[in-house]
Amino acid sequence: xxxxxxxxxxxxxxxxxxxxxxxxxxxxxxxxxxxxxxxxxxxxxxxxxxxxxxxxxxxxxxxxxxxxxxxxxxxxxxxxxxxxxxxxxxxxxxxxxxxxxxxxxxxxxxxxxxxxxxxxxxxxxxxxxxxxxxxxxxxxxxxxxxxxxxxxxxxxxxxxxxxxxxxxxxxxxxxxxxxxxxxxxxxxxxxxxxxxxxxxxxxxxxxxxxxxxxxxxxxxxxxxxxxxxxxxxxxxxxxxxxxxxxxxxxxxxxxxxxxxxxxx
Numbered sequence: 001x002x003x004x005x006x007x008x009x010x011x012x013x014x015x016x017x018x019x020x021x022x023x024x025x026x027x028x029x030x031x032x033x034x035x036x037x038x039x040x041x042x043x044x045x046x047x048x049x050x051x052x053x054x055x056x057x058x059x060x061x062x063x064x065x066x067x068x069x070x071x072x073x074x075x076x077x078x079x080x081x082x083x084x085x086x087x088x089x090x091x092x093x094x095x096x097x098x099x100x101x102x103x104x105x106x107x108x109x110x111x112x113x114x115x116x117x118x119x120x121x122x123x124x125x126x127x128x129x130x131x132x133x134x135x136x137x138x139x140x141x142x143x144x145x146x147x148x149x150x151x152x153x154x155x156x157x158x159x160x161x162x163x164x165x166x167x168x169x170x171x172x173x174x175x176x177x178x179x180x181x182x183x184x185x186x187x188x189x190x191x192x193x194x195x196x197x198x199x200x201x202x203x204x205x206x207x208x209x210x211x212x213x214x215x216x217x218x219x220x221x222x223x224x225x226x227x228x229x230x231x232x233x234x235x236x237x238x239x240x241x242x243x244x245x246x247x248x249x250x251x252x253x254x255x256x257x258x259x260x261x262x263x264x
Contacts, residue, residue, distance in 0.1 A: 009072060011036040011177065011208055012057070017066035019052055019232075026052045027063065028232040034210065036176075039203040041211045041219035041240075044229035045255060050212040053229070054179045057210070058099040059092055070095055070177075097125070100170030101179040104186050106162040108154040114141060114165045115150040118172050126173065133172070140168040144198045160191030167198055178202065180211040216259060220244050228252045 010033040019027040026049045034040055042050050055061040057068055059076040068075040075095055078085045108117050118137035122128040128136075141150050144164040154162055163183055170178060180199065184192040196218050203209060203222045213219055219226055219240060226243040228236045228251075236249040247253045 008035060010034055011071055012210075013067075013069040013072075014057070015067045015069075017053070017056060017063050017068065019049075019056055019061060019063045026232050027056065027066075030066070030232075030234060032227070032234070034177075034208065036208050037206040038224045039207075039209045039211065039222055040225050040227065041213055041223035042227045042229055043213065043216065043219060043243075043255075044227075044235075048229045049232040050229050051181050054101070054181050054210065054212055057179060058096050058101060060101075062086070070098060097173060098175055099177045099179060100173055100175035102163070102166050102170050102181065102183045104182045106154070106159070106166045106186075108162055108165055108169075110154050113151050113153055114146060114157070114168075117154075117165055118169045121169065122172050137168070137172055140171050141165070143171075143201075144168050145194070158191055159187045160194045163187065163195045164198055167195075177208045177210070180209065180213070182212050182214065184213070184215060214259070216244065216256070228255065230255070 012032070012034040014030055014032040017027050017030040018025070030053060042053070044050055052061055056063045057075070062076060067077070073095065076087055076092055078087050109120070112120070115134065115137050118140060119130070119133040122133040122136065123130055138147070138150060141147055144167055146161060146164055146168070149157060149161060157165065183199070184195050187195065192215070196215060199209070199211065200218070200222050211219070211223070223240050225237060226240050227234050228243060228249070230251055236243065236247060236252045243252065244256065247256065
């Protein structure tokens, strides 16, 4: 007798997500499921809602409607048929701790060394002993190619090095999911590759990742799936080969033609 394999439940499920800033609708009913270990890249023009969508995933922005679930648990709101009610800050923070986020700006503490930047949250949020936190931080700095910069301050590091410290800092909290919000957009062109290489290694290691990026070659190489967003909606999604070489939507094709022509 054969046993049917049950499909895995997604680690992230987004249903009907809406977000407004004043009268301006920014997200218009986003639906998305992401499996554990999947790398999803989101592309699209500026102002299409990509960054806002990422911030809603870990409740840095509160959506007006819709649900974000992590392993079936709603993020930010108390489940039930009653009127939508914000969850407790303790529960929101507990769930948020499962998600690491890397922003466009590095946001490192200028008065702390690279090592100190990485150990701060594990010590004060997860109550790790300092010795354990420093051992892990040293290993993570080695993983992002900065073992020799552990005692350097942010002002002594290049932009690419600072962003790699920021990645190590996010990984130090041992997240299940990593969100990247255009992590190379503030970098000089020659520094972009070193950051993308670290992100590619995380994808190869099976980290669940959602990446907002303008780096089309990176998205085509690393992503399991690519989403094209425009005007607050997902216009098209699919395998990188299909999105970049056989887009179904005219809007996707127009965007890619313009972006690739500008970079060619």
